Amino acid sequence: MPELPEVEALAGYLRERAVGRRVERFEVAAISALKTYDPPPSAVAGRAVTGAGRHGKFLDVRFGEGLHLVVHLARAGWLHYREAFPSAAPLRPGKGPIAVRVRLDDGSGFNLTEAGTQKKLAAYLVTDPALVPGVGKLGPDALEADLATFGAQLRSRRGQVKGVLTDQSVLAGIGNAYSDEILHAAKLSPFAITDRLTDDQLATLHAATRAVLGDAVRRSMGQRAAELKGEKRSGLKVHARKGLPCPVCGDLVREVSFADSSLQYCPTCQTGGKPLADRRLSRLVR
Numbered sequence: 001m002p003e004l005p006e007v008e009a010l011a012g013y014l015r016e017r018a019v020g021r022r023v024e025r026f027e028v029a030a031i032s033a034l035k036t037y038d039p040p041p042s043a044v045a046g047r048a049v050t051g052a053g054r055h056g057k058f059l060d061v062r063f064g065e066g067l068h069l070v071v072h073l074a075r076a077g078w079l080h081y082r083e084a085f086p087s088a089a090p091l092r093p094g095k096g097p098i099a100v101r102v103r104l105d106d107g108s109g110f111n112l113t114e115a116g117t118q119k120k121l122a123a124y125l126v127t128d129p130a131l132v133p134g135v136g137k138l139g140p141d142a143l144e145a146d147l148a149t150f151g152a153q154l155r156s157r158r159g160q161v162k163g164v165l166t167d168q169s170v171l172a173g174i175g176n177a178y179s180d181e182i183l184h185a186a187k188l189s190p191f192a193i194t195d196r197l198t199d200d201q202l203a204t205l206h207a208a209t210r211a212v213l214g215d216a217v218r219r220s221m222g223q224r225a226a227e228l229k230g231e232k233r234s235g236l237k238v239h240a241r242k243g244l245p246c247p248v249c250g251d252l253v254r255e256v257s258f259a260d261s262s263l264q265y266c267p268t269c270q271t272g273g274k275p276l277a278d279r280r281l282s283r284l285v286r
């Protein structure tokens with residue numbers, strides 16, 4: 001699932017490649033992916049791409065004054081930039097992975113795609129990004145929050161730190177993968193309770209958040225969209241590395257499974273060597 005660093009890199013790629021180009025066609029193949037009907041998709045044609053940015057994990061493509069395409073890529077969504085499309089024929093609504101296609105005036109453009117049968121990708125054409133329900137409720141940006149803001153946000157929500165870190169209304173941009181990495185870097189148990197964290201632990205967690213996300217952004221920027229997933233995987237120390245040695249201490253990375261997700265951690269680095277119990281029947285508290 002793309003998180004803050006990948007979405008930042010996708011926005012960076014669009015700023016470099018697409019800004020200044022005029023939209024020839026805005027095609028919607030997966031009707032259910034477009035969550036808005038006003039302004040209509042036809043409003044985008046003829047406009048120029050004037051910018052690209054991000055709100056938490058939401059990508060924001062701007063088409064001049066008062067027109068934004070805001071996208072939440074969800075678990076299996078992605079943006080594929082194409083220097084050329086194989087055919088000029090319009091997309092046919094149907095079952096394929098392409099949800100939306102934006103064709104630009106130099107023949108290039110991008111597809112928003114989603115793999116698998118669970119369709120969660122959400123695209124919104126809006127006059128103001130704040131009109132997107134998820135964007136309006138976002139907390140401060142995880143990469144930009146200073147220590148005071150970060151600490152106040154985390155302490156405002158009592159719960160397991162793993163769940164609180166990934167709550168987009170507390171901090172925007174962190175998902176399942178980078179929360180595992182941040183907690184590992186901070187040497188904190190995923191089940192530590194937020195309002196019991198000491199000032200020192202909060203400062204360490206804040207520094208780890210900046211370091212992990214900042215590093216991932218630096219590694220991701222300038223990468224073509226197609227290479228981002230590999231880049232993300234290569235930088236991970238514990239996430240999705242169950243059974244492999246922790247690169248810091250050599251202990252084996254363990255996993256806690258929930259009904260709908262899982263987390264990975266290093267016992268030696270994070271829980272005083274004690275393995276955490278499996279919670280297969282419960283949900284990760286958010």
Ligand SMILES: [Zn+2]
Nearest residue numbers: 246249266269
């Ligand atoms: Zn370790």
